[in-house]
Amino acid sequence: xxxxxxxxxxxxxxxxxxxxxxxxxxxxxxxxxxxxxxxxxxxxxxxxxxxxxxxxxxxxxxxxxxxxxxxxxxxxxxxxxxxxxxxxxxxxxxxxxxxxxxxxxxxxxxxxxxxxxxxxxxxxxxxxxxxxxxxxxxxxxxxxxxxxxxxxxxxxxxxxxxxxxxxxxxxxxxxxxxxxxxxxxxxxxxxxxxxxxxxxxxx
Numbered sequence: 001x002x003x004x005x006x007x008x009x010x011x012x013x014x015x016x017x018x019x020x021x022x023x024x025x026x027x028x029x030x031x032x033x034x035x036x037x038x039x040x041x042x043x044x045x046x047x048x049x050x051x052x053x054x055x056x057x058x059x060x061x062x063x064x065x066x067x068x069x070x071x072x073x074x075x076x077x078x079x080x081x082x083x084x085x086x087x088x089x090x091x092x093x094x095x096x097x098x099x100x101x102x103x104x105x106x107x108x109x110x111x112x113x114x115x116x117x118x119x120x121x122x123x124x125x126x127x128x129x130x131x132x133x134x135x136x137x138x139x140x141x142x143x144x145x146x147x148x149x150x151x152x153x154x155x156x157x158x159x160x161x162x163x164x165x166x167x168x169x170x171x172x173x174x175x176x177x178x179x180x181x182x183x184x185x186x187x188x189x190x191x192x193x194x195x196x197x198x199x200x201x202x203x
Contacts, residue, residue: 003090003184003185003187003188003191004070004090004188006184007067007070007090007093007181007184007185007188008067008068008070010067010177010180010181010184011063011064011065011066011067011068011069011070012064012068013177014060014061014063014064014067014100014174014177014178015061015064015065015068017056017060017170017173017174017177018056018057018058018060018061018064018174019057020166020170021052021053021055021056021057021060021107021167021170021171021174022052022053022056022057022058024052024163024166024167024170025050025051025052025053025056025057025163025167026052026053027163028043028047028052028159028160028163028164029043029047031153031154031155031156031159031160032153032154032155032159034153037152037153042120042122042129042152042153043120044114044117044118044119044120044131044160045117045120046110046113046114046117046164047114047120047160049110051106051107051109051110051111051167051171052107052111052167052170054103054106055102055103055104055105055106055107055110055171056103056104056106056107056167056170056171056174057103058103059099059100059102059103059104059106060100060103060104060174060178062096062099062100062103063093063096063097063099063100063178063181064100066092066093066096067093067096067181070089070090070093090184090185090188090189091185091186091188091189092185093181093185093188094181094182094185094186094189097178097179097181097182097185098178098182100174100175100177100178100181101175101178101179101182103174104171104172104174104175104178105171105175106171107167107168107170107171107174108168108171108172108175111164111165111167111168111171112168114160114164115138115141115160115161115164115165115168116137116138117131117133117134118131118132118133118134118136118138118140118157118160119131119133119150119156119157119159119160121149121150121151121152121153121156121157122150122151122152123149123150123151124151125149132146132149132150133146140157141161
């Protein structure tokens with residue numbers, strides 16, 4: 001079993017997920033591709049929390065870079081013992097995985113709150129910009145007939161529900177992968193990166 005190669009596989013998966021989180025969060029700022037709502041400060045409070053850019057994005061890119069860099073054959077080791085150095089590197093990856101846990105956890109929490117709270121929109125009923133679904137505690141997600149209460153931005157409910165759901169799923173996968181790497185890093189640190197050059201690991 002090659003712990004280093006498994007970490008590298010996890011790192012590449014986290015890299016892709018982090019980039020997708022950043023893109024999804026950026027799209028939340030521009031409903032229907034329009035920029036005026038952001039410039040007029042007509043965005044929901046959970047949209048502006050940067051949970052996909054900072055949490056599921058940059059804070060996950062850190063462990064991704066660490067994991068990808070773990071599978072190196074030129075590790076100098078410690079006290080002249082190559083395996084010892086690799087074990088130390090694997091144990092240090094556990095700290096990076098905790099950073100990813102924090103980032104993805106933040107992404108999950110804010111995405112869930114954003115879905116529960118509902119979008120910030122202009123309603124003809126109130127003639128104002130409000131959160132029309134806050135008291136429903138997420139019940140509006142299944143009451144499609146009420147989505148038309150939001151007049152501006154157009155289709156904002158569908159836009160927010162889709163992107164917050166995507167970020168929730170991406171954050172959940174990132175969380176699981178980082179948790180797996182915590183276990184993998186501890187086992188790799190205790191057992192050493194015991195892969196021969198001939199051993200192959202299918203990612």
